[in-house]
Amino acid sequence: MERDQELADRFEQHRGRLRGLAYRMLGSLDETDDAVQETWLRLERVDALAVDNLAGWLRTVLSRVCLDMLRARRSRREDLVGATVPDGPPRPAGGPDPEAEALLAEAVGGALLVVLDTLSPDERVAFVLHDMFAVPFGEIAAIVGRTTATTKKLASRARHKVDGGPVADAARLARNRRVVEAFLAASRSGDLDTVLTVLAPDVVRRADRAALGPGRPERVEGAATVSREIAHFGAAARHAELALVDGSVGLVIAPLGRLRTVVRLTITDDRVTAYELVADPARLARTHLAVLPDGPLTHDEPVAMPAPAG
Known part of the structure; x- marks a missing residue:
């Protein structure tokens, strides 16, 4: 019994990092907790004392x-929702926490x-392990069953795919x-005067x-009318993030990483001359999205990513 508790305690020391890794791979807290729980169950079935590098084994x-x-x-071509979690310690009671998932998604x-x-x-799996967790390719190759x-x-x-490839005109x-x-800042503020400063008159x-x-209406024109329409967009704008939309700077609205709407913007002389809200699933499927880099990317090097949670 004491040995079981010691093993559970050792596992708990790694839970946060395992959760951060699994969430980046799966994008769902339900599935993340299932994956972490399955890892615990597999640890119970081996001689943990014979594992030299527990962190590496768990990963x-x-x-x-x-x-x-x-x-x-x-x-299956569909997301898993509400999967049943195997019984067994150690898993926090109460199931997935919406606030915890929001924090993970934000990170x-x-x-x-x-x-x-x-x-x-x-x-x-290869991208998350190497570019986000700096795992050597030889180790990843054994996981995915491929050569290095x-x-x-x-x-x-x-x-x-993630960074969208070379940028033709960085300036x-x-x-x-x-x-x-x-x-985006003006949309979130709801201040019509501020909104007007970024819109072209027409x-x-x-x-x-x-x-x-x-x-x-599906189409509205003129800065005064459009600025009032942005008030409707403002509620969703808190979930919006900048992204490359078909190679141009745009916005994605994706609460908890679930894509809901893409915003395409047309910019002339540093003003927004047009923008379009796209939420039709068929149109979203045809839209090429990539992460907007903070600066120039060297494609032979890992992309800079947020630090893992935990």
């Missing part, structure tokens, strides 16, 4: 569990979670980023029907 087992879950999810970034969902299971050279290609392919991207940041707002509430 490897968790990664394989997550990979299996991602492959199963991909084969990772909604835009990044959305883009990670576009990767294949092997790409996602193929694993490097998986991570490189994932990296290009223009930087200018447009500042405009979109001002647009600005046009378009939206597909899925993005609108009842009675709202």
Whole structure:
């Protein structure tokens, strides 16, 4: 009994980091806690005293569990919701905590979670382990069942999807980023005078029907009218993050990393001349999204990412 408690205590020391790793791989706190619990159950079935590097062993087992879950999810073409969790210690009581999931999603970034969902299971595992947790490719290769050279290609392919590839006009991207940041800040503030400063006089707002509430028009024109429309957008703007939308600076609205709406913006002379709200699932599926870098990216190096939770 004392030995069991000691093993549980040792596992608890690693829970936070395991959770952070699993959440980046799975993007769901329900599934994250299932994966961590399964890792604990597998630890119970081995001689833990014979494990020289417990942290590495747990990371490897968790990664394989997550990979299996991602492959199963991909084969079903749908997210797993409300999965039953195996019985057994140690897991916090009460199930997934919405506040905890919100904190995890904020730490990772909604835009990044959305883009990670576009990767294949092997790409996602390779990218998360190498680019976000600095795990050597040789170790990752054993997890995904590929050669080291193929694993490097998986991570490189994932990296290009995540960061969108080389930027043709970095200076223009930087200018447009500042405009979109001002647009988002103004939308969140709800101050019409501030909103007007970032809109061109003849600005046009378009939206597909899925993005609108009842009675709202699909097209409105003119800064005064559009600025009032932005008041409707303001509630969703708190979940919005900058992203590359088909290669241009735009916004994604993705609470807890679940994509709801894409905002395409047209910018001329540092003013927003048009923007469009896209929420139709078929249109979202055709939209290419990437993470907007903080600065120039060297594609042979890992992308700078938030520090793992825990």
